[in-house]
Amino acid sequence: MSDLRAAICGLTPIAARRPATTFFGRVPISHAAGYAAHPGCRMVAVADFREDLITAFREAWGDTWPAVAGYTSVDHLLAEAQPSLLSVCTPDNRHAEVVTAAAGAGVRGILCETPLATTVADADRMLAAVKAAGAHLVVNHARRFDPLFHLVRDALRLGEIGSLRHLRCYHSGPRAMLFRNGVHAIDVLCFLADSPVVELTGRLEAGFEHWDTYRGDGGHDPASEPTATASLVFANGVTASYDGVRTRDRALWFDLIGSDGVIRLFERHAELVSQGTTRTLVARPYDAVGLAAAVFELADLVQNGGDSVSGAANARHVVEILEGILRSSHQGARPLALPLEDII
Numbered sequence: 001m002s003d004l005r006a007a008i009c010g011l012t013p014i015a016a017r018r019p020a021t022t023f024f025g026r027v028p029i030s031h032a033a034g035y036a037a038h039p040g041c042r043m044v045a046v047a048d049f050r051e052d053l054i055t056a057f058r059e060a061w062g063d064t065w066p067a068v069a070g071y072t073s074v075d076h077l078l079a080e081a082q083p084s085l086l087s088v089c090t091p092d093n094r095h096a097e098v099v100t101a102a103a104g105a106g107v108r109g110i111l112c113e114t115p116l117a118t119t120v121a122d123a124d125r126m127l128a129a130v131k132a133a134g135a136h137l138v139v140n141h142a143r144r145f146d147p148l149f150h151l152v153r154d155a156l157r158l159g160e161i162g163s164l165r166h167l168r169c170y171h172s173g174p175r176a177m178l179f180r181n182g183v184h185a186i187d188v189l190c191f192l193a194d195s196p197v198v199e200l201t202g203r204l205e206a207g208f209e210h211w212d213t214y215r216g217d218g219g220h221d222p223a224s225e226p227t228a229t230a231s232l233v234f235a236n237g238v239t240a241s242y243d244g245v246r247t248r249d250r251a252l253w254f255d256l257i258g259s260d261g262v263i264r265l266f267e268r269h270a271e272l273v274s275q276g277t278t279r280t281l282v283a284r285p286y287d288a289v290g291l292a293a294a295v296f297e298l299a300d301l302v303q304n305g306g307d308s309v310s311g312a313a314n315a316r317h318v319v320e321i322l323e324g325i326l327r328s329s330h331q332g333a334r335p336l337a338l339p340l341e342d343i344i
């Protein structure tokens with residue numbers, strides 16, 4: 001097994017958390033846990049502005065990786081540690097600078113947190129840098145690494161509910177913020193529709209009428225960012241609605257309406273209703289799921305080439321949909337065509 005030098009930039013829990021051991025082993029709920037699950041990856045360096053997070057990382061993972069170099073500058077990390085793989089877990093508005101620096105420094109595989117960027121223009125700069133360097137960029141759209149969502153998409157592709165007509169996503173909770181969390185729901189709609197969005201309308205939550213820019217520098221105060229509702233039209237004729245609703249309790253599910261049946265997709269199982277019978281769909285776990293699956297895919301892409309199930313072009317399209325919802329809302333929920341015009 002080869003030795004891939006890995007590094008992480010940004011050391012909050014999504015990057016660094018060490019999961020507790022359970023009867024089912026360690027569930028990889030952080031980037032570090034994902035790398036720890038891969039026998040060919042070795043963590044060589046981490047970076048964060050906060051030295052206390054570097055110290056905490058070394059304490060948490062010292063038995064797995066006894067010699068991890070710590071940096072308060074990602075440029076120094078890239079120059080000295082020369083990793084092959086880098087996880088980018090900085091705030092959303094700081095993904096672009098780190099991804100472009102990593103590509104320029106010769107990192108071969110980059111695993112970036114969601115959303116890919118706060119604007120389409122930034123996403124384009126990132127894609128150009130990655131392409132010019134011949135690197136691979138995988139984006140942690142988590143459900144693309146979840147076997148249940150593949151099982152359901154396979155059922156669609158097999159025509160188990162006839163031809164897909166409409167998708168509906170219900171997304172509620174105190175943190176149902178469009179960019180920070182809704183990004184995953186919008187991505188699932190794209191994954192299931194299997195086609196790009198060509199038209200949309202959007203409306204931001206009441207009280208956010210003048211909110212015209214996603215700053216992406218926090219997400220810690222849900223009251224600072226809106227939820228939204230949106231209608232999407234995909235190139236293959238499938239339509240979708242996204243209902244983001246601010247409520248006390250979190251809920252997320254998808255209705256997939258086909259010509260001959262319906263699937264209701266929850267986060268752990270799905271129900272398929274067709275010809276008067278209801279069938280429960282439960283996926284068999286993969287050997288690696290979640291962030292471990294993302295790391296396995298990244299390592300495989302770097303070693304063998306290929307396309308990611310959660311690649312840069314798709315993640316850029318999701319950013320374009322989010323930016324489109326914002327623009328449409330500002331114009332009184334006017335229908336907008338995609339690709340968006342005036343990307344600068």
Ligand SMILES: NC(=O)c1ccc[n+]([C@@H]2O[C@H](COP(=O)([O-])OP(=O)(O)OC[C@H]3O[C@@H](n4cnc5c(N)ncnc54)[C@H](O)[C@@H]3O)[C@@H](O)[C@H]2O)c1
Pocket residue numbers: 009010011012013014047048049050053072073074089090091092094098113114115140142180217218219
């Ligand atoms: N996929 C998911 O389910 C999921 C869950 C949580 C967070 N996220 C994403 O993960 C990312 C991090 O989220 P967060 O809330 O933990 O962010 P945060 O703002 O709390 O912290 C990020 C860390 O990055 C560090 N940092 C910022 N810029 C840096 C730079 N240039 N060099 C070195 N360190 C730098 C900061 O010091 C901070 O410790 C965001 O993109 C967020 O949207 C995704």
